[in-house]
Amino acid sequence: MHDDTWEPPRILLAVDLVILTLRGGRLHLLLVRRGIEPFVGRAALPGGFLADEREDILSAARRELREEAGLTDIPHLEQLGTYGEPDRDPRGRVVSVAHLAVVPRLPEPVAGTDAAAAEWTPVDDVLAERVPLAFDHLRIVAEGVERARSKLEHTGLATAFCPEVFTLTELQQVYEAVWGTPLDPRNFYRKVQGTKGFVIPAGPPRSTGTGRPARVYRAGPRRDLYPPMIRTVPTTAAGGGKR
Amino acid sequence: MHDDTWEPPRILLAVDLVILTLRGGRLHLLLVRRGIEPFVGRAALPGGFLADEREDILSAARRELREEAGLTDIPHLEQLGTYGEPDRDPRGRVVSVAHLAVVPRLPEPVAGTDAAAAEWTPVDDVLAERVPLAFDHLRIVAEGVERARSKLEHTGLATAFCPEVFTLTELQQVYEAVWGTPLDPRNFYRKVQGTKGFVIPAGPPRSTGTGRPARVYRAGPRRDLYPPMIRTVPTTAAGGGKR
DNA sequence: GTACCTTTTTGTCGAGTCGACAAGAATAGG
């Protein structure tokens, strides 16, 4: 098959980050503006090459999260997928391991760091291609958002969008913003409170300005939700009608 | 941050394959016996390095599927995840993109090819560590099997385990084998036939030896199942009780 | 041909869940 002198090719390995958060009831994504070729001036996902031969992939993702976004405490970070089409980077063969990160609401990206060039962008604007992205980053964003939408159904991921203590209304707003669907408060309460371990009470009610004070909760130990939260709208456009 | 002479490291990239099928009502996995160091003689997942600098990752997976397993028509092939811990391969830094493949019941691995060294192994034996694997392949298998179990719930993946036309009993056996749970035939029928586009009728009933002939179906166009098939047992051991 | 065996397919009933809508409870502001 191979002669004895054959050696496998060596590839440049990068990590890219889809960082999601909620701002003003809408789902946002952190983008940086590229300062070097290719795609100078174009918006792109935070990311970069492995620092050295021995750096772990997940560690590289955390390092980029810190260096490019100024984020250190990440409630949720997982691998999303690996993108390695031969021509995705005009500089040559680059394989990128994309990650999905979810953080609670935060102030503006920390200035005075590499993150100065970063800004939160509504996900809708990206998916509708009103904000063009570098490389194949649009596809990565689409798959990251879909992963988040799906994980809201059968895991407790929604709490990663919330501060340490939160109200059920805030949690509901997470679902509504990520799914893009309004939910009935009564049914949402029933579902969440019927799922033992999803959220746990955290102290006395807290006034949220006007109206009746809301009970506060923190994230529970439950990782998988059975039965799942159900969004009525189909996952993807494909697949025919509903039900 | 970096001086101008810094160059990112170049990494060896491999693909590994978790190939699942059903044999005799049990879930099986294709393993090869390693012929070279490291881990000579140990069972391992089929896989190998990228052939050249320009080979696409998914193409490499399909090539290994053909070369090492003798399989060309693959009903289902998807990326599973990327494993790149610095010390997973004693030869040096190797990053592996694992894939999950599902094929219908097949005869023994085709002899006379590289696949001669391949054999179907019950997944239970691997997960229970009765069959030790090379590298971190046990973890990859565990995540592949869990992915398959999960996808049975909300996608039509089960049909990938079946021949082109199949009976609903055969489909039910797929669920039972992969999930390791018995299912009630009445409820399974109701659920499958209530999910439009999951399966479509394919010709007149076919006798299966003894007993009433069964109606036959083929895979339908539906990719996502709403509402999902529900397995009562929790996804992982973690997460507390059921419900 | 008839009785029996096996396997597929359907009936049904009670318990539980979901969607929809409405009402009650608790606070701030005037």
Place this chain on the structure above:
DNA sequence: CCTATTCTTGTCGACTCGACAAAAAGGTAC
């Protein structure tokens, strides 16, 4: 004290699920 606002709970009909049972449709032995 009255009202606007927000959180929380009640309730009802439709639907779904789990469990069990029975009917349907062949094959096979005698």
